[in-house]
Amino acid sequence: xxxxxxxxxxxxxxxxxxxxxxxxxxxxxxxxxxxxxxxxxxxxxxxxxxxxxxxxxxxxxxxxxxxxxxxxxxxxxxxxxxxxxxxxxxxxxxxxxxxxxxxxxxxxxxxxxxxxxxxxxxxxxxxxxxxxxxxxxxxxxxxxxxxxxxxxxxxxxxxxxxxxxxxxxxxxxxxxxxxxxxxxxxxxxxxxxxx
Amino acid sequence: xxxxxxxxxxxxxxxxxxxxxxxxxxxxxxxxxxxxxxxxxxxxxxxxxxxxxxxxxxxxxxxxxxxxxxxxxxxxxxxxxxxxxxxxxxxxxxxxxxxxxxxxxxxxxxxxxxxxxxxxxxxxxxxxxxxxxxxxxxxxxxxxxxxxxxxxxxxxxxxxxxxxxxxxxxxxxxxxxxxxxxxxxxxxxxxxxxx
Numbered sequence: 001x002x003x004x005x006x007x008x009x010x011x012x013x014x015x016x017x018x019x020x021x022x023x024x025x026x027x028x029x030x031x032x033x034x035x036x037x038x039x040x041x042x043x044x045x046x047x048x049x050x051x052x053x054x055x056x057x058x059x060x061x062x063x064x065x066x067x068x069x070x071x072x073x074x075x076x077x078x079x080x081x082x083x084x085x086x087x088x089x090x091x092x093x094x095x096x097x098x099x100x101x102x103x104x105x106x107x108x109x110x111x112x113x114x115x116x117x118x119x120x121x122x123x124x125x126x127x128x129x130x131x132x133x134x135x136x137x138x139x140x141x142x143x144x145x146x147x148x149x150x151x152x153x154x155x156x157x158x159x160x161x162x163x164x165x166x167x168x169x170x171x172x173x174x175x176x177x178x179x180x181x182x183x184x185x186x187x188x189x190x191x192x193x194x195x
Numbered sequence: 196x197x198x199x200x201x202x203x204x205x206x207x208x209x210x211x212x213x214x215x216x217x218x219x220x221x222x223x224x225x226x227x228x229x230x231x232x233x234x235x236x237x238x239x240x241x242x243x244x245x246x247x248x249x250x251x252x253x254x255x256x257x258x259x260x261x262x263x264x265x266x267x268x269x270x271x272x273x274x275x276x277x278x279x280x281x282x283x284x285x286x287x288x289x290x291x292x293x294x295x296x297x298x299x300x301x302x303x304x305x306x307x308x309x310x311x312x313x314x315x316x317x318x319x320x321x322x323x324x325x326x327x328x329x330x331x332x333x334x335x336x337x338x339x340x341x342x343x344x345x346x347x348x349x350x351x352x353x354x355x356x357x358x359x360x361x362x363x364x365x366x367x368x369x370x371x372x373x374x375x376x377x378x379x380x381x382x383x384x385x386x387x388x389x390x
Contacts, residue, residue, distance in 0.1 A: 017324070017334035053349070056340030060350020067293075081316060081335070082277035088345035090282040091289035098262075098293035121276060129212070139212035140276070145251030150283035154248070155255020 005192050007035040007185075008067050008096065011076030012086035016175060026181060030074075033185040038066045067095055072191075074184045075105040077149060077164070078174055083121045084113075084149050097156040104162050104187050106180035107148050108169035114144040163187050200387050202230040202380075203262050203291065206271030207281035211370060221376060225269075228380040233261045262287060267296050267386075269379045272344060272359070273303040273369055278316045279344050292351040299357050299382050301375035302343050303364035309339040358382050 007030050013022045027037035045062060047055040067073070073096040080086040085107070096103050109116075118126055122136040129135050134142045147154040148164050157164050165187070167180040202225050208217045222232035240257060242250040262268070268291040275281035280302070291298050304311075313321055317331040324330050329337045342349040343359050352359050360379055364372040 015336040015338070017330065019336070051341070052339060053341040056342055056346035057350045057353060060347050061354055063347065064292075064351065064354070081312075082279070084277070084279075084282040086345070087279040087282050087285040088347045090285040091345065091347040091351070094286035094289035095293040097259075098290040117276075135212065140207075141210040141214070143210070144247060146246070146248040147251055150281070150286065151251035151255050152258065152283045152286040155252045156259065156286070158252060159256055159259070 003031065003034050003036045005035055005071040005188075006038065006069060007188065008038045008070035008073045008092070010073055010089045010092040010096075011078075012080045012089060012175070013076070015086075018176075022176060025178065029178065029182055030185060033189050035185065035188065038070055063092070064095070067092060067101075068099065070096075070101065072096070072101050072162075072188055073103045074181060074188065075103055076107075076181065077105045077153060078108045079116065080175070083116050085153075090150075090153070093153060093156065097160050100160070102160050102162045102188070102191060103157050104165070104184035104191075105148070105153065105157055106165040106167070106184050108167055108174045108177055108180060110166045110168040113147055113149050114142065117142050161191070198226065198229050198231045200230055200266040200383075201233065201264060202383065203233045203265035203268045203287070205268055205284045205287040205291075206273075207275045207284060207370070208271070210281075213371075217371060220373065224373065224377055225380060228384050230380065230383065233265055258287070259290070262290055262296075263294065265291070265296065267291070267357075267383055268298045269376060269383065270298055270300045271302075271376065272300045272348060274311065275370070278311050279308075280348070285345075285348070288348060288351065292355050295355070297355050297357045297383070297386060298352050299360070299379035299386075300343070300348065300352055301360040301362070301379050303362055303369040303372050303375060305361045305363040308342055308344050309337065312337050356386070 009026050013019050016022055030037040045058050075089050075093050077085040093103050126134050126136050126142055145151050154164055165180045165183050169177040204221050208214050211217055225232040240253050270284050270288050272280040288298050321329050321331050321337055340346050349359055360375045362375040
């Protein structure tokens with residue numbers, strides 16, 4: 001079958017030890033479902049003679065161009081270096097939704113944002129204030145919308161007709177398991193129609 | 196002077212103990228510089244009879260509508276509950292830049308992303324791999340673009356003609372100090388022209 005739509009593959013894979021292979025694998029899986037994958041921006045860029053800051057700007061510009069060229073996005077929203085998804089991926093989800101392009105997100109934990117905040121970040125230490133709002137020891141509100149991360153993600157993704165898939169993956173495979181990614185490809189295939 | 200443009204005020208203020216007062220103060224400062232501030236979405240919403248998830252979706256939809264209505268954004272990108280900015284704010288910066296609207300960001304630390312990753316997150320423990328890429332003990336790349344956060348922020352904001360302001364603020368005031376916010380209002384005033 002020949003590819004029908006372009007997918008922008010968002011996620012923190014570039015930072016992984018096996019990042020290049022992982023991104024290649026994600027591209028192959030996309031092609032197998034009939035989607036053109038966005039290729040790594042860095043491949044077409046040359047850092048020679050530019051500052052690290054300028055090179056970062058080149059990568060950013062290439063990513064933004066790829067997003068504008070793509071028909072939809074699949075975003076790895078698995079918690080990354082903390083309680084939330086990779087913030088670069090977060091930026092990209094907002095970017096694609098503003099352009100009216102569907103986003104299919106996934107996270108390799110079934111733990112909701114509220115549970116991660118309360119159990120992992122605040123270690124269970126939280127109290128309700130005078131107005132009944134649950135707060136951590138630092139005074140910050142612990143929000144509970146039954147959502148995967150900050151409410152902009154479940155909210156924006158569902159409003160645009162996308163989906164946010166949760167799977168429970170052993171912690172050592174959380175950043176690499178591609179089962180939920182493949183499920184997103186299938187959901188996108190249904191969204192755009194069978195070939 | 197009468198307001199000329201609408202500003203979407205992005206940041207994690209809603210989670211602060213004094214969140215409402217802080218958002219009011221930010222709105223007043225915007226008005227003083229001649230900008231209509233975006234008002235809190237929650238004020239116009241009623242959680243009665245809807246699930247927490249549905250209410251979260253209502254807030255998200257109201258925020259997205261306000262972003263589409265606004266002329267520009269000022270975003271508080273101070274690190275929030277970890278190494279990076281509030282991810283909801285990150286989503287919103289990407290959203291506004293996709294719409295072609297200028298973003299003025301600020302962060303109340305002069306520590307760059309690389310320094311926070313290496314010193315605060317990895318506690319100085321990092322090694323170069325065979326290809327010379329610096330990695331933490333978890334194998335993840337420690338990127339250094341001389342930037343404030345993930346490269347999409349400095350990249351997108353500078354490409355759209357905005358600015359990213361850094362200030363050193365004592366840690367106890369990092370989430371509340373409004374000096375850099377006020378500086379962003381002045382930069383936006385210059386951007387849109389004096390009244």
